[in-house]
Amino acid sequence: MASAPLARALAPAKINLALHVVGRRPDGYHSLDSLVVFAAFGDMIEAVPAAPVATPLAIEGPFAAGLAAGSDNLVLRAAMIFAAHYPGAAIPPLRLEKNLPLASGIGGGSADGAATLRLLAALNGIRDESGLAACAMKLGADGPMCLASRPLRARGIGEALTAWEGLPPFHMVLANPGIGVSTPAVFRRLERPDNPPLPDALPVFRDAAALAAFLEAATRNDLAGPARLEAPVIAAVEDRLAASPGCLFARMSGSGATVFGLFPDSESARRAAATLEEQHASWWLRPVALAAPSVGAVSRTG
Template sequence: MTQSLSSRPAGDAVESFAAAKINLYLHVTGRRDDGYHLLDSLVAFAGVGDLIRVGPSDDLSLAIDGPNAGSLAAEPDNIVLRAARALAAAAGVPAKAAITLTKRLPVASGIGGGSADGAATLRGLCRLWGVSPDETELARIGLSLGADLPVCLAGRPMQMAGIGEVLAAAPNLPPAWLVLVNPRVGLSTPAVFKARQAVFSAQAPLVGSPSDAHALASALAERGNDLTEPAVRLLPVIGDVLAAIAGQPSCLLARMSGSGATCFGLFADRTGAEEAARQLALGHADWWVAAAPLVIRGTQV
């Protein structure tokens, strides 16, 4: 067992929520020599996501169910299994667990679904296997699986820099609601970064805590998502999604999350968000639409 991991009694089957990750803004600030881009982003989470269940087993297995399970059927090695093996190797324990992923979020959609699943798997298996990695060690394991894993492990609003591994507490965010919309078309993150032609942006971390959802929208409007233009060029329907969200009467801000294709609208209250989601779903039956609260204090139980 590594020095930063400590043992405690293993538990019974547990569940872990994998919340959708939302880039409230995203600036590309540079590029490392190894090709990875440097980012500046305010990351938060929505009260909608996947569910991970882990239980005792004599081997390591993964079952996938849920409305978007079919999107993962062709994957030879899901990030959930890679997370389990990485944690077992770091902790010096056998990689044995029966894992079920209930896939509710769309795949390859810019809301960190895979990363959230991997983070939830690590949290659940820590409890199942009775290991207690400190935050630094767990973040190191997460980063080995993907740049978004550390922030998904944090599970609360964070200011993110570097390639995703430099995290700082975000200012307190006000209560707000989100409407998430995905046109059910996947978009490759590397392809979006490759298509980007603009100059690099300056860092613009949020200073101070917005008093309400309107103030948050105003602060975000001074920032943007540097990947929107190349994403729209690659997948023009993203422009249609943004226009449809922005056209909802109560929408305070419409923006793409991450590298797309999921976009979100920011709303002041549940009533406005749920009505907007209803109208969007009625007008675009082929889109994935979900209304959810902005998680402002953390997604972990």
């Protein structure tokens, strides 16, 4: 039987409602302009008591089989970065409950690493936003936004963050056709790296329908076309989700292959996910709510 955790932190799924690739830097990184939200669902990171034969990281959950507890695992990498930045900090054994598909464009690994930083900071009584942000940046471009885990406009390579206030309530269905997509492979297929950015000023949305209309008319995911070339099934997922009753808008998130559908309420999202699950048993489908501002909080259980 697994030991009861000392504390836990949710690593929420990150959804790119829009992702504009607006340039390429001399160092090879692409400059982005993106609108990001987080779901009230994701992986879970737990600190557990040390066992007689303790391992630094145990991995459980529906997608555990595809993930190794090696040095490239972002949970372990985050723990090592934290230990180097805060010498003497206690680093307990960790457990990852892997609920999100791998290589799916919804920030799973980066969210896991960022949640690990939040968890270790809470356990060690560290309240150092700038230090934790520096640690998160070492996880990769998505690290800082996953550390924040709130609606954001992300620019640069993902490190220039602005809070995105005043979003209306809405729900989503996340749909993945059961495949992973390589982000480098998608970027290699990108024909134009200097696309127009998002509008300078973002409007205030009266409801989910207004948000969907704005996303349709004024935003893009510049990686969607390249990702469909890598995995043509993505187009079918988008079409089926967009055709679901109640769906206001559908688009691929990040570099794929997960697609989100925007819904005005939880019931229409739940019905759409249930119907698609009946029709596509191999797809991963999840109705989710928009995360509350407290999604990044660490809960102590021991």
